[in-house]
Amino acid sequence: MGLLFRLTGLLRASPVWKGGVKGSYTKMAIFLTGKPRPGGRGGFTHFLARLKIFVFCTAVLLFLGNCTRVTRFVETAGPYHTESYKRVCDQWSQESRIHHGFEVRLIVSATFKSADFRRAYADEYAAAYQLTAEEKGRFVEDQMKASHLGHEFLLATFVPEKRWDDFDKADSMWKLFLVNDEGQRVVPVEVRDVKGQEAVMSHFFPYITPWKSVYRVRFPSNISGSNNPIIGDNTKKMRLIVTSVLGTAEMHWNPHSS
Known part of the structure:
Protein backbone atom coordinates (compact mmCIF):
# COMPACT_ATOMS: atom_id res chain seq x y z
CA MET A 1 0.00 0.00 0.00
CA GLY A 2 2.87 2.38 0.73
CA LEU A 3 4.15 1.86 -2.82
CA LEU A 4 0.65 2.59 -4.19
CA PHE A 5 0.40 5.83 -2.19
CA ARG A 6 3.85 6.96 -3.36
CA LEU A 7 3.02 6.18 -7.01
CA THR A 8 -0.32 7.99 -6.73
CA GLY A 9 1.47 11.01 -5.25
CA LEU A 10 3.92 11.07 -8.11
CA LEU A 11 1.10 10.89 -10.64
CA ARG A 12 -0.79 13.74 -8.97
CA ALA A 13 2.35 15.88 -8.97
CA SER A 14 3.06 15.21 -12.64
CA PRO A 15 2.16 17.63 -15.44
CA VAL A 16 -0.01 14.94 -16.97
CA TRP A 17 -2.25 14.82 -13.90
CA LYS A 18 -2.30 18.59 -13.51
CA GLY A 19 -3.35 18.88 -17.13
CA GLY A 20 -6.79 17.55 -16.19
CA VAL A 21 -8.28 14.13 -15.65
CA LYS A 22 -10.00 13.87 -19.03
CA GLY A 23 -6.87 14.83 -20.94
CA SER A 24 -4.45 12.85 -18.84
CA TYR A 25 -6.43 9.68 -18.36
CA THR A 26 -6.01 8.55 -21.94
CA LYS A 27 -2.27 9.30 -21.87
CA MET A 28 -1.75 7.35 -18.66
CA ALA A 29 -3.84 4.44 -19.90
CA ILE A 30 -1.78 4.29 -23.08
CA PHE A 31 1.41 4.46 -21.00
CA LEU A 32 0.39 1.61 -18.67
CA THR A 33 -1.55 -0.65 -21.02
CA GLY A 34 -0.42 0.36 -24.50
CA LYS A 35 -4.06 0.89 -25.49
CA PRO A 36 -6.25 3.98 -25.40
CA ARG A 37 -9.26 3.56 -23.09
CA PRO A 38 -12.62 5.22 -23.54
CA GLY A 39 -13.15 8.39 -21.53
CA GLY A 40 -15.74 9.10 -18.90
CA ARG A 41 -16.08 8.44 -15.20
CA GLY A 42 -16.58 4.68 -15.64
CA GLY A 43 -13.45 4.45 -17.76
CA PHE A 44 -11.44 6.39 -15.19
CA THR A 45 -12.62 4.06 -12.40
CA HIS A 46 -11.60 1.09 -14.52
CA PHE A 47 -8.19 2.67 -15.05
CA LEU A 48 -7.63 3.13 -11.29
CA ALA A 49 -8.53 -0.52 -10.73
CA ARG A 50 -5.97 -1.58 -13.34
CA LEU A 51 -3.43 0.77 -11.78
CA LYS A 52 -3.88 -0.86 -8.36
CA ILE A 53 -3.46 -4.31 -9.91
CA PHE A 54 -0.30 -3.14 -11.68
CA VAL A 55 1.20 -1.72 -8.47
CA PHE A 56 0.23 -4.81 -6.47
CA CYS A 57 1.85 -7.16 -8.98
CA THR A 58 5.00 -5.02 -9.03
CA ALA A 59 5.19 -5.09 -5.22
CA VAL A 60 4.76 -8.88 -5.17
CA LEU A 61 7.54 -9.35 -7.71
CA LEU A 62 9.86 -7.09 -5.71
CA PHE A 63 9.05 -9.00 -2.52
CA LEU A 64 9.66 -12.39 -4.11
CA GLY A 65 12.91 -11.16 -5.60
CA ASN A 66 14.23 -10.37 -2.12
CA CYS A 67 13.14 -13.64 -0.48
CA THR A 68 15.26 -16.71 0.05
CA ARG A 69 13.47 -19.90 -0.81
CA VAL A 70 13.17 -22.36 2.08
CA THR A 71 13.30 -25.91 0.79
CA ARG A 72 13.12 -27.81 4.09
CA PHE A 73 11.59 -27.19 7.50
CA VAL A 74 12.70 -28.90 10.69
CA GLU A 75 9.82 -29.37 13.10
CA THR A 76 10.50 -28.73 16.79
CA ALA A 77 8.19 -28.95 19.78
CA GLY A 78 10.07 -26.43 21.93
CA PRO A 79 13.39 -24.75 22.64
CA TYR A 80 15.05 -27.89 24.02
CA HIS A 81 16.34 -30.95 22.21
CA THR A 82 15.77 -33.43 25.05
CA GLU A 83 12.56 -34.12 26.94
CA SER A 84 13.94 -33.97 30.48
CA TYR A 85 16.22 -30.93 30.41
Missing part, protein backbone atom coordinates in the same frame (compact mmCIF):
# COMPACT_ATOMS: atom_id res chain seq x y z
CA LYS A 86 13.67 -28.23 31.28
CA ARG A 87 12.28 -30.24 34.20
CA VAL A 88 15.76 -30.95 35.59
CA CYS A 89 16.94 -27.36 35.08
CA ASP A 90 13.86 -25.99 36.86
CA GLN A 91 14.36 -28.46 39.70
CA TRP A 92 17.91 -27.28 40.38
CA SER A 93 17.38 -23.54 39.79
CA GLN A 94 16.23 -20.93 42.31
CA GLU A 95 15.75 -17.16 42.40
CA SER A 96 15.80 -14.58 45.18
CA ARG A 97 15.59 -10.79 45.42
CA ILE A 98 16.53 -7.92 47.68
CA HIS A 99 14.10 -5.00 47.84
CA HIS A 100 14.27 -1.64 49.55
CA GLY A 101 10.70 -0.43 49.54
CA PHE A 102 9.63 -0.59 45.90
CA GLU A 103 13.23 -0.46 44.67
CA VAL A 104 14.98 -3.65 43.55
CA ARG A 105 18.53 -3.87 44.88
CA LEU A 106 19.37 -7.38 43.63
CA ILE A 107 17.86 -10.14 41.52
CA VAL A 108 19.87 -13.34 41.70
CA SER A 109 19.17 -16.65 39.96
CA ALA A 110 21.26 -19.74 40.55
CA THR A 111 21.51 -23.32 39.32
CA PHE A 112 23.20 -25.95 41.46
CA LYS A 113 25.21 -28.20 39.17
CA SER A 114 24.40 -31.48 40.84
CA ALA A 115 25.33 -34.80 39.26
CA ASP A 116 21.71 -35.15 38.13
CA PHE A 117 21.80 -31.72 36.49
CA ARG A 118 25.16 -32.36 34.82
CA ARG A 119 23.85 -35.54 33.18
CA ALA A 120 20.80 -33.73 31.80
CA TYR A 121 22.99 -30.82 30.71
CA ALA A 122 25.37 -33.19 28.89
CA ASP A 123 22.45 -34.84 27.08
CA GLU A 124 21.02 -31.48 25.99
CA TYR A 125 24.44 -30.14 24.95
CA ALA A 126 25.20 -33.27 22.92
CA ALA A 127 21.82 -33.09 21.19
CA ALA A 128 22.08 -29.34 20.48
CA TYR A 129 25.56 -29.65 18.97
CA GLN A 130 25.01 -33.08 17.39
CA LEU A 131 28.00 -34.65 19.12
CA THR A 132 29.08 -38.11 18.13
CA ALA A 133 28.81 -40.91 20.69
CA GLU A 134 32.54 -40.62 21.37
CA GLU A 135 32.39 -36.84 21.78
CA LYS A 136 29.39 -37.10 24.08
CA GLY A 137 31.19 -39.72 26.18
CA ARG A 138 34.14 -37.37 26.71
CA PHE A 139 31.81 -34.47 27.52
CA VAL A 140 29.92 -36.51 30.13
CA GLU A 141 33.23 -37.64 31.64
CA ASP A 142 34.41 -34.02 31.90
CA GLN A 143 31.17 -33.03 33.61
CA MET A 144 31.47 -35.82 36.17
CA LYS A 145 35.10 -34.92 36.87
CA ALA A 146 34.08 -31.30 37.45
CA SER A 147 31.47 -32.40 39.99
CA HIS A 148 34.27 -33.84 42.17
CA LEU A 149 36.19 -30.55 42.27
CA GLY A 150 33.63 -28.90 44.53
CA HIS A 151 30.04 -27.68 44.58
CA GLU A 152 29.47 -25.44 41.57
CA PHE A 153 26.69 -22.96 40.90
CA LEU A 154 25.87 -20.83 37.90
CA LEU A 155 24.86 -17.39 39.16
CA ALA A 156 23.05 -14.68 37.16
CA THR A 157 22.69 -11.31 38.87
CA PHE A 158 21.03 -7.98 38.20
CA VAL A 159 21.86 -4.86 40.19
CA PRO A 160 20.67 -1.34 39.29
CA GLU A 161 24.09 0.22 40.00
CA LYS A 162 27.10 -0.90 37.96
CA ARG A 163 29.43 -0.35 40.91
CA TRP A 164 27.50 -3.02 42.84
CA ASP A 165 28.28 -5.63 40.18
CA ASP A 166 31.60 -6.80 41.61
CA PHE A 167 30.92 -10.37 42.71
CA ASP A 168 34.22 -11.64 41.30
CA LYS A 169 36.39 -9.00 42.99
CA ALA A 170 38.55 -9.92 45.98
CA ASP A 171 37.17 -6.92 47.90
CA SER A 172 33.59 -7.36 46.65
CA MET A 173 30.78 -5.73 48.60
CA TRP A 174 29.00 -9.11 48.43
CA LYS A 175 29.65 -12.19 50.55
CA LEU A 176 28.62 -15.66 49.40
CA PHE A 177 28.15 -18.67 51.67
CA LEU A 178 27.09 -22.28 51.20
CA VAL A 179 25.41 -23.45 54.41
CA ASN A 180 24.23 -26.96 55.36
CA ASP A 181 21.31 -27.85 57.61
CA GLU A 182 23.62 -27.99 60.65
CA GLY A 183 24.60 -24.34 60.19
CA GLN A 184 28.10 -25.12 58.95
CA ARG A 185 29.24 -22.97 56.06
CA VAL A 186 31.99 -22.51 53.49
CA VAL A 187 33.03 -19.59 51.26
CA PRO A 188 33.80 -19.85 47.53
CA VAL A 189 37.20 -20.92 46.30
CA GLU A 190 36.41 -19.38 42.91
CA VAL A 191 34.04 -16.73 41.56
CA ARG A 192 34.57 -16.28 37.83
CA ASP A 193 32.84 -13.76 35.58
CA VAL A 194 31.51 -15.42 32.44
CA LYS A 195 31.57 -12.96 29.55
CA GLY A 196 30.83 -13.34 25.86
CA GLN A 197 28.90 -16.60 26.19
CA GLU A 198 25.48 -15.21 27.17
CA ALA A 199 23.79 -16.03 23.85
CA VAL A 200 24.72 -19.71 24.12
CA MET A 201 24.25 -19.99 27.88
CA SER A 202 20.76 -18.46 27.79
CA HIS A 203 19.60 -21.59 25.93
CA PHE A 204 20.63 -23.79 28.85
CA PHE A 205 19.83 -21.25 31.58
CA PRO A 206 16.75 -19.29 30.43
CA TYR A 207 16.91 -16.78 33.29
CA ILE A 208 20.04 -15.26 31.70
CA THR A 209 19.21 -11.95 29.99
CA PRO A 210 21.31 -9.13 28.48
CA TRP A 211 20.76 -7.15 31.70
CA LYS A 212 22.31 -9.76 33.97
CA SER A 213 25.91 -10.63 34.75
CA VAL A 214 26.82 -14.31 34.86
CA TYR A 215 29.27 -15.96 37.26
CA ARG A 216 30.53 -19.44 37.95
CA VAL A 217 30.83 -19.98 41.69
CA ARG A 218 32.64 -22.98 43.14
CA PHE A 219 32.64 -23.97 46.81
CA PRO A 220 34.95 -26.55 48.41
CA SER A 221 33.64 -30.04 49.10
CA ASN A 222 34.86 -30.06 52.70
CA ILE A 223 34.48 -27.73 55.64
CA SER A 224 37.60 -25.61 56.15
CA GLY A 225 40.14 -27.22 58.46
CA SER A 226 38.54 -30.67 58.39
CA ASN A 227 37.77 -33.62 56.17
CA ASN A 228 34.06 -33.36 56.89
CA PRO A 229 31.97 -32.71 53.76
CA ILE A 230 29.81 -29.60 53.72
CA ILE A 231 27.13 -31.73 52.03
CA GLY A 232 27.02 -35.20 53.50
CA ASP A 233 24.89 -38.22 52.79
CA ASN A 234 22.39 -37.12 55.45
CA THR A 235 22.23 -33.46 54.42
CA LYS A 236 18.62 -32.65 53.57
CA LYS A 237 18.91 -28.93 52.96
CA MET A 238 21.61 -26.56 51.77
CA ARG A 239 21.40 -22.80 51.38
CA LEU A 240 23.21 -20.40 49.08
CA ILE A 241 23.39 -17.01 50.77
CA VAL A 242 24.24 -13.76 48.97
CA THR A 243 24.56 -10.88 51.40
CA SER A 244 25.83 -7.28 51.67
CA VAL A 245 24.91 -3.99 53.34
CA LEU A 246 22.03 -3.83 50.83
CA GLY A 247 20.40 -6.95 52.26
CA THR A 248 20.42 -10.74 52.04
CA ALA A 249 19.15 -13.11 49.37
CA GLU A 250 18.80 -16.80 50.15
CA MET A 251 18.13 -19.86 47.99
CA HIS A 252 17.84 -23.45 49.14
CA TRP A 253 17.96 -26.97 47.68
CA ASN A 254 17.70 -30.58 48.75
CA PRO A 255 21.08 -31.80 47.47
CA HIS A 256 19.93 -35.40 47.16
CA SER A 257 16.60 -34.89 45.39
CA SER A 258 16.17 -36.56 42.02
Whole structure:
Protein backbone atom coordinates (compact mmCIF):
# COMPACT_ATOMS: atom_id res chain seq x y z
CA MET A 1 0.00 0.00 0.00
CA GLY A 2 2.87 2.38 0.73
CA LEU A 3 4.15 1.86 -2.82
CA LEU A 4 0.65 2.59 -4.19
CA PHE A 5 0.40 5.83 -2.19
CA ARG A 6 3.85 6.96 -3.36
CA LEU A 7 3.02 6.18 -7.01
CA THR A 8 -0.32 7.99 -6.73
CA GLY A 9 1.47 11.01 -5.25
CA LEU A 10 3.92 11.07 -8.11
CA LEU A 11 1.10 10.89 -10.64
CA ARG A 12 -0.79 13.74 -8.97
CA ALA A 13 2.35 15.88 -8.97
CA SER A 14 3.06 15.21 -12.64
CA PRO A 15 2.16 17.63 -15.44
CA VAL A 16 -0.01 14.94 -16.97
CA TRP A 17 -2.25 14.82 -13.90
CA LYS A 18 -2.30 18.59 -13.51
CA GLY A 19 -3.35 18.88 -17.13
CA GLY A 20 -6.79 17.55 -16.19
CA VAL A 21 -8.28 14.13 -15.65
CA LYS A 22 -10.00 13.87 -19.03
CA GLY A 23 -6.87 14.83 -20.94
CA SER A 24 -4.45 12.85 -18.84
CA TYR A 25 -6.43 9.68 -18.36
CA THR A 26 -6.01 8.55 -21.94
CA LYS A 27 -2.27 9.30 -21.87
CA MET A 28 -1.75 7.35 -18.66
CA ALA A 29 -3.84 4.44 -19.90
CA ILE A 30 -1.78 4.29 -23.08
CA PHE A 31 1.41 4.46 -21.00
CA LEU A 32 0.39 1.61 -18.67
CA THR A 33 -1.55 -0.65 -21.02
CA GLY A 34 -0.42 0.36 -24.50
CA LYS A 35 -4.06 0.89 -25.49
CA PRO A 36 -6.25 3.98 -25.40
CA ARG A 37 -9.26 3.56 -23.09
CA PRO A 38 -12.62 5.22 -23.54
CA GLY A 39 -13.15 8.39 -21.53
CA GLY A 40 -15.74 9.10 -18.90
CA ARG A 41 -16.08 8.44 -15.20
CA GLY A 42 -16.58 4.68 -15.64
CA GLY A 43 -13.45 4.45 -17.76
CA PHE A 44 -11.44 6.39 -15.19
CA THR A 45 -12.62 4.06 -12.40
CA HIS A 46 -11.60 1.09 -14.52
CA PHE A 47 -8.19 2.67 -15.05
CA LEU A 48 -7.63 3.13 -11.29
CA ALA A 49 -8.53 -0.52 -10.73
CA ARG A 50 -5.97 -1.58 -13.34
CA LEU A 51 -3.43 0.77 -11.78
CA LYS A 52 -3.88 -0.86 -8.36
CA ILE A 53 -3.46 -4.31 -9.91
CA PHE A 54 -0.30 -3.14 -11.68
CA VAL A 55 1.20 -1.72 -8.47
CA PHE A 56 0.23 -4.81 -6.47
CA CYS A 57 1.85 -7.16 -8.98
CA THR A 58 5.00 -5.02 -9.03
CA ALA A 59 5.19 -5.09 -5.22
CA VAL A 60 4.76 -8.88 -5.17
CA LEU A 61 7.54 -9.35 -7.71
CA LEU A 62 9.86 -7.09 -5.71
CA PHE A 63 9.05 -9.00 -2.52
CA LEU A 64 9.66 -12.39 -4.11
CA GLY A 65 12.91 -11.16 -5.60
CA ASN A 66 14.23 -10.37 -2.12
CA CYS A 67 13.14 -13.64 -0.48
CA THR A 68 15.26 -16.71 0.05
CA ARG A 69 13.47 -19.90 -0.81
CA VAL A 70 13.17 -22.36 2.08
CA THR A 71 13.30 -25.91 0.79
CA ARG A 72 13.12 -27.81 4.09
CA PHE A 73 11.59 -27.19 7.50
CA VAL A 74 12.70 -28.90 10.69
CA GLU A 75 9.82 -29.37 13.10
CA THR A 76 10.50 -28.73 16.79
CA ALA A 77 8.19 -28.95 19.78
CA GLY A 78 10.07 -26.43 21.93
CA PRO A 79 13.39 -24.75 22.64
CA TYR A 80 15.05 -27.89 24.02
CA HIS A 81 16.34 -30.95 22.21
CA THR A 82 15.77 -33.43 25.05
CA GLU A 83 12.56 -34.12 26.94
CA SER A 84 13.94 -33.97 30.48
CA TYR A 85 16.22 -30.93 30.41
CA LYS A 86 13.67 -28.23 31.28
CA ARG A 87 12.28 -30.24 34.20
CA VAL A 88 15.76 -30.95 35.59
CA CYS A 89 16.94 -27.36 35.08
CA ASP A 90 13.86 -25.99 36.86
CA GLN A 91 14.36 -28.46 39.70
CA TRP A 92 17.91 -27.28 40.38
CA SER A 93 17.38 -23.54 39.79
CA GLN A 94 16.23 -20.93 42.31
CA GLU A 95 15.75 -17.16 42.40
CA SER A 96 15.80 -14.58 45.18
CA ARG A 97 15.59 -10.79 45.42
CA ILE A 98 16.53 -7.92 47.68
CA HIS A 99 14.10 -5.00 47.84
CA HIS A 100 14.27 -1.64 49.55
CA GLY A 101 10.70 -0.43 49.54
CA PHE A 102 9.63 -0.59 45.90
CA GLU A 103 13.23 -0.46 44.67
CA VAL A 104 14.98 -3.65 43.55
CA ARG A 105 18.53 -3.87 44.88
CA LEU A 106 19.37 -7.38 43.63
CA ILE A 107 17.86 -10.14 41.52
CA VAL A 108 19.87 -13.34 41.70
CA SER A 109 19.17 -16.65 39.96
CA ALA A 110 21.26 -19.74 40.55
CA THR A 111 21.51 -23.32 39.32
CA PHE A 112 23.20 -25.95 41.46
CA LYS A 113 25.21 -28.20 39.17
CA SER A 114 24.40 -31.48 40.84
CA ALA A 115 25.33 -34.80 39.26
CA ASP A 116 21.71 -35.15 38.13
CA PHE A 117 21.80 -31.72 36.49
CA ARG A 118 25.16 -32.36 34.82
CA ARG A 119 23.85 -35.54 33.18
CA ALA A 120 20.80 -33.73 31.80
CA TYR A 121 22.99 -30.82 30.71
CA ALA A 122 25.37 -33.19 28.89
CA ASP A 123 22.45 -34.84 27.08
CA GLU A 124 21.02 -31.48 25.99
CA TYR A 125 24.44 -30.14 24.95
CA ALA A 126 25.20 -33.27 22.92
CA ALA A 127 21.82 -33.09 21.19
CA ALA A 128 22.08 -29.34 20.48
CA TYR A 129 25.56 -29.65 18.97
CA GLN A 130 25.01 -33.08 17.39
CA LEU A 131 28.00 -34.65 19.12
CA THR A 132 29.08 -38.11 18.13
CA ALA A 133 28.81 -40.91 20.69
CA GLU A 134 32.54 -40.62 21.37
CA GLU A 135 32.39 -36.84 21.78
CA LYS A 136 29.39 -37.10 24.08
CA GLY A 137 31.19 -39.72 26.18
CA ARG A 138 34.14 -37.37 26.71
CA PHE A 139 31.81 -34.47 27.52
CA VAL A 140 29.92 -36.51 30.13
CA GLU A 141 33.23 -37.64 31.64
CA ASP A 142 34.41 -34.02 31.90
CA GLN A 143 31.17 -33.03 33.61
CA MET A 144 31.47 -35.82 36.17
CA LYS A 145 35.10 -34.92 36.87
CA ALA A 146 34.08 -31.30 37.45
CA SER A 147 31.47 -32.40 39.99
CA HIS A 148 34.27 -33.84 42.17
CA LEU A 149 36.19 -30.55 42.27
CA GLY A 150 33.63 -28.90 44.53
CA HIS A 151 30.04 -27.68 44.58
CA GLU A 152 29.47 -25.44 41.57
CA PHE A 153 26.69 -22.96 40.90
CA LEU A 154 25.87 -20.83 37.90
CA LEU A 155 24.86 -17.39 39.16
CA ALA A 156 23.05 -14.68 37.16
CA THR A 157 22.69 -11.31 38.87
CA PHE A 158 21.03 -7.98 38.20
CA VAL A 159 21.86 -4.86 40.19
CA PRO A 160 20.67 -1.34 39.29
CA GLU A 161 24.09 0.22 40.00
CA LYS A 162 27.10 -0.90 37.96
CA ARG A 163 29.43 -0.35 40.91
CA TRP A 164 27.50 -3.02 42.84
CA ASP A 165 28.28 -5.63 40.18
CA ASP A 166 31.60 -6.80 41.61
CA PHE A 167 30.92 -10.37 42.71
CA ASP A 168 34.22 -11.64 41.30
CA LYS A 169 36.39 -9.00 42.99
CA ALA A 170 38.55 -9.92 45.98
CA ASP A 171 37.17 -6.92 47.90
CA SER A 172 33.59 -7.36 46.65
CA MET A 173 30.78 -5.73 48.60
CA TRP A 174 29.00 -9.11 48.43
CA LYS A 175 29.65 -12.19 50.55
CA LEU A 176 28.62 -15.66 49.40
CA PHE A 177 28.15 -18.67 51.67
CA LEU A 178 27.09 -22.28 51.20
CA VAL A 179 25.41 -23.45 54.41
CA ASN A 180 24.23 -26.96 55.36
CA ASP A 181 21.31 -27.85 57.61
CA GLU A 182 23.62 -27.99 60.65
CA GLY A 183 24.60 -24.34 60.19
CA GLN A 184 28.10 -25.12 58.95
CA ARG A 185 29.24 -22.97 56.06
CA VAL A 186 31.99 -22.51 53.49
CA VAL A 187 33.03 -19.59 51.26
CA PRO A 188 33.80 -19.85 47.53
CA VAL A 189 37.20 -20.92 46.30
CA GLU A 190 36.41 -19.38 42.91
CA VAL A 191 34.04 -16.73 41.56
CA ARG A 192 34.57 -16.28 37.83
CA ASP A 193 32.84 -13.76 35.58
CA VAL A 194 31.51 -15.42 32.44
CA LYS A 195 31.57 -12.96 29.55
CA GLY A 196 30.83 -13.34 25.86
CA GLN A 197 28.90 -16.60 26.19
CA GLU A 198 25.48 -15.21 27.17
CA ALA A 199 23.79 -16.03 23.85
CA VAL A 200 24.72 -19.71 24.12
CA MET A 201 24.25 -19.99 27.88
CA SER A 202 20.76 -18.46 27.79
CA HIS A 203 19.60 -21.59 25.93
CA PHE A 204 20.63 -23.79 28.85
CA PHE A 205 19.83 -21.25 31.58
CA PRO A 206 16.75 -19.29 30.43
CA TYR A 207 16.91 -16.78 33.29
CA ILE A 208 20.04 -15.26 31.70
CA THR A 209 19.21 -11.95 29.99
CA PRO A 210 21.31 -9.13 28.48
CA TRP A 211 20.76 -7.15 31.70
CA LYS A 212 22.31 -9.76 33.97
CA SER A 213 25.91 -10.63 34.75
CA VAL A 214 26.82 -14.31 34.86
CA TYR A 215 29.27 -15.96 37.26
CA ARG A 216 30.53 -19.44 37.95
CA VAL A 217 30.83 -19.98 41.69
CA ARG A 218 32.64 -22.98 43.14
CA PHE A 219 32.64 -23.97 46.81
CA PRO A 220 34.95 -26.55 48.41
CA SER A 221 33.64 -30.04 49.10
CA ASN A 222 34.86 -30.06 52.70
CA ILE A 223 34.48 -27.73 55.64
CA SER A 224 37.60 -25.61 56.15
CA GLY A 225 40.14 -27.22 58.46
CA SER A 226 38.54 -30.67 58.39
CA ASN A 227 37.77 -33.62 56.17
CA ASN A 228 34.06 -33.36 56.89
CA PRO A 229 31.97 -32.71 53.76
CA ILE A 230 29.81 -29.60 53.72
CA ILE A 231 27.13 -31.73 52.03
CA GLY A 232 27.02 -35.20 53.50
CA ASP A 233 24.89 -38.22 52.79
CA ASN A 234 22.39 -37.12 55.45
CA THR A 235 22.23 -33.46 54.42
CA LYS A 236 18.62 -32.65 53.57
CA LYS A 237 18.91 -28.93 52.96
CA MET A 238 21.61 -26.56 51.77
CA ARG A 239 21.40 -22.80 51.38
CA LEU A 240 23.21 -20.40 49.08
CA ILE A 241 23.39 -17.01 50.77
CA VAL A 242 24.24 -13.76 48.97
CA THR A 243 24.56 -10.88 51.40
CA SER A 244 25.83 -7.28 51.67
CA VAL A 245 24.91 -3.99 53.34
CA LEU A 246 22.03 -3.83 50.83
CA GLY A 247 20.40 -6.95 52.26
CA THR A 248 20.42 -10.74 52.04
CA ALA A 249 19.15 -13.11 49.37
CA GLU A 250 18.80 -16.80 50.15
CA MET A 251 18.13 -19.86 47.99
CA HIS A 252 17.84 -23.45 49.14
CA TRP A 253 17.96 -26.97 47.68
CA ASN A 254 17.70 -30.58 48.75
CA PRO A 255 21.08 -31.80 47.47
CA HIS A 256 19.93 -35.40 47.16
CA SER A 257 16.60 -34.89 45.39
CA SER A 258 16.17 -36.56 42.02
